[in-house]
Amino acid sequence: MERIEFVSEEFGDTSSLKTETLLLNMGPQHPSTHGVLRVLLRLDGEYVVKATTHIGYLHRGVEKLCEHITYQQCIPYTDRMDYVASICSNIGYILTVEKLLGIQDEVPERAKVAEVILFELGRIESHLIGIGTNALDLGAMSVFMYCFKERERVYDILEIVCGARMTTSYPRVGGLPLDLPENFSEVVRNFIKVFPETLNEVDKLLTRNRLWVDRTKDVAFISAEDAIDLGLTGPVLRGSGVPYDVRKAMPYLDYENYDFEVPVATDGDAYSRYLCRMEEMRQSLRIIEQGIDNLPDGPYIADLPEIVLPEKELVYTRMESLIRHFVLVYEGFKPPPGEVRLAVENPKGELSYYLVSDGSGQPYRMRVRGPSFVNLQALSKMVEGSLLADVIAAIGSLDIVLGEVDR
Amino acid sequence: MTFEPQTALDSINRHKPSAILEVTEFRGETTLLINKLDLHAVASHLKRNHGFVFLADITAVDYLGLRNPRYEVLYVVHRFGEGFEDNARLNLRIGVPEDRLRATSVTNIWKGADWLEREVYDMFGIVFEGHPDLRRILMPDDYDYFPLRKDFDVRNREPSKRCFERELEAGKLDFRGSLDKPLEKSPNN
Known part of the structure; x- marks a missing residue:
């Protein structure tokens, strides 16, 4: 972008003019920060000289709180971090606990496939919001509406599966708490049929839209080297041309058996990230389709009495089940001492949980490596030297959720 | 490879x-x-x-x-x-x-x-x-x-007694937050 220097032509010598930089405070309450983010901007005219990010306004101390409750009780805390794709955070945590217990092979196939389907639905939902709000911040209101209409459909599916729309708290250690509803396949197939239409509408509205391209192309640039150096993951890393996806690199939930591509764009700007997200939604649809075609019948939760709660009917009718229920709720199951780390490909990047067990029913330490937290580091690098208006595009294209940044 | x-x-x-x-x-x-x-x-x-x-x-x-x-x-x-x-x-x-x-x-x-x-x-x-x-x-x-230290007590929002005991032994205790001493009531209560 060229800087227009008409001052010098009209006034001749400008060396006597005194210029100084201006400090602008953006946030913590600003509609485009998607939460409570504060950025201190040092401005030279309309150009950003330095940007300092301040976070922590939404800090709830999840890691500390989880040290005092049982492993099962931690699940609702995980979906309040990345509340846009809460089902993905849930599944990531469940998988980590299963790895700590060493029961991955015991989890029935039906539960695994259902978790993959829900995980990809969560990804679609998160990318819809990411693209919708990014466009809204830049003034494209109708895209936002199309995206939110489609997000409602995803929420409807989540609602019939787990009863909640946003804070799902759905799977349990060992599988699913209840069998999938009878019309699950039908609803998901219906979604697969109608969703591409909206995706094409969004595509038509944005991909070749002159205003959108002008506002996002060459904006918030980050090179591949910088992206790796800063530890960025997700569409932000793939938008810079690095083909890293945890689903392929360190497969979990048998992702290696699904046929899908990892989209990569090479320009490293906000537009490439948008393209990556669009293509990832199409790939997610492919995965969901394969999952729903191969959804097996059979048990939905592992047969592990020392970990899994007994069925409700048995609790009401049999003494042994009641005792087991009481012990599992009161003390929780006790994993062997050790420490595990598991990474999953959250819509926003690599989400990894680190659990330390001391052999008791509560985690000794739980650490969440949120993708938003690490990705937000890149904001200063992206916006320094660019226009003030591009800061909004940069924050939108990073697609952060402050609930996860601050935890 | x-x-x-x-x-x-x-x-x-x-x-x-x-x-x-x-x-x-x-x-x-x-x-x-x-x-x-x-x-x-x-x-x-x-x-x-x-x-x-x-x-x-x-x-x-x-x-x-x-x-x-x-x-x-x-x-x-x-x-x-x-x-x-x-x-x-x-x-x-x-x-x-x-x-x-x-x-x-x-x-x-x-x-x-x-x-x-x-x-x-x-x-x-x-x-x-x-x-x-x-x-x-x-x-x-x-x-x-430092909240994630194990001796940080979530309920009191202060490092728990163990820290103070150690400081007491070292003879450098500031009684402002001690749990042994009942908290002074503020004049408003």
């Missing part, structure tokens, strides 16, 4: 013979306990010669009364490789003793360590020497405590 952690181990042993103190395997993860003073050398060696260009995470654990040294800082390094199956991960950990809460910063190896080290400092009080801007990140700047 899949990456074998053993090649990296051998090469570290050649490069810095005394650096690796212990190797543990649990659930398919390799964790190296590194001598604290050698961490920076080992990290840059891994990045330069073995392609560990990506730092996935830095975190710490407080093993109060369980291990000596009390704190452990954990680094997770990652290499990409040619194809997807060449990706590999290593966990490095160092012990940080309670009486000298210092570690060397790796920000000049991986820039992404910046916020991660700030978070460890914020939550545990471990100072990373050589960090360009070590400030609190999640907690307020004027906050006096």
